Amino acid sequence: MKIIGLTPLYDVGENRLFMLRKYINLIEQNGAYAVILPFNSDRKFLEEIVDRLDGIVFTGGLDVAPSYYNEDKIEACGKSSFVRDKLEFELMDICYKKDIPTLGICRGFQIMNVYLGGNLYQDLKKQKDIEIIHSQEKPYNDLVHEVENYGFFREKFGEKFYVNSLHHQAVKELAENLVVLQKSSDGIVEAGYVPEKKFFLGLQWHPEMAIDTLEQGHEIVKMFLDSIN
Numbered sequence: 001m002k003i004i005g006l007t008p009l010y011d012v013g014e015n016r017l018f019m020l021r022k023y024i025n026l027i028e029q030n031g032a033y034a035v036i037l038p039f040n041s042d043r044k045f046l047e048e049i050v051d052r053l054d055g056i057v058f059t060g061g062l063d064v065a066p067s068y069y070n071e072d073k074i075e076a077c078g079k080s081s082f083v084r085d086k087l088e089f090e091l092m093d094i095c096y097k098k099d100i101p102t103l104g105i106c107r108g109f110q111i112m113n114v115y116l117g118g119n120l121y122q123d124l125k126k127q128k129d130i131e132i133i134h135s136q137e138k139p140y141n142d143l144v145h146e147v148e149n150y151g152f153f154r155e156k157f158g159e160k161f162y163v164n165s166l167h168h169q170a171v172k173e174l175a176e177n178l179v180v181l182q183k184s185s186d187g188i189v190e191a192g193y194v195p196e197k198k199f200f201l202g203l204q205w206h207p208e209m210a211i212d213t214l215e216q217g218h219e220i221v222k223m224f225l226d227s228i229n
């Protein structure tokens, strides 16, 4: 059985690690096991863990510290965690260099873009003319905006489908190595991947929260799991 590591979520104020059950369900429903990764950014330790796993999911959560893309933090930017950022950039470097199948969700996609040299809107409402709501209210399994598909997503899923949307940040300049797979009608990159890798793909939306409403989320997780040999 394939075993997938999930990066833990972190509550800065309470100094509390946590996981949302739906991330685990999303992996288990598609035929693999999920384990929650520890919170230690030591390179050797992370390398040993990655060697024992089949793939990694970078989960959603806190904003990436803007210092990682050489910007000062604006007021509308949310909280960051020094430890979580350090851990995830280290872990992503290991995954990228070892060509470990990697799925980034929301913050996970943003980390991917920043790791590869891109940057982010610190706050969409403040920094971009957006026409649609990207930070929806509950229920989070409601599909609120369309995305247009490109590349192999268009071949697999057709021209467009609806997704949920729970992000106040987004990719601004896309990293050179990332190829667009989806865009919203107001020009936000909603998915991208690195073609040279086995599977190195990020989604700006949340397949785990739309686990019962969005079949394409499951199909993407199946592709992720199928890329593991």
Ligand SMILES: [Mn+2]
Residues within 6 Å of the ligand: 133, 134, 145, 164, 165, 166, 167, 184, 188, 190, 204, 205
């Ligand atoms: Mn969106």
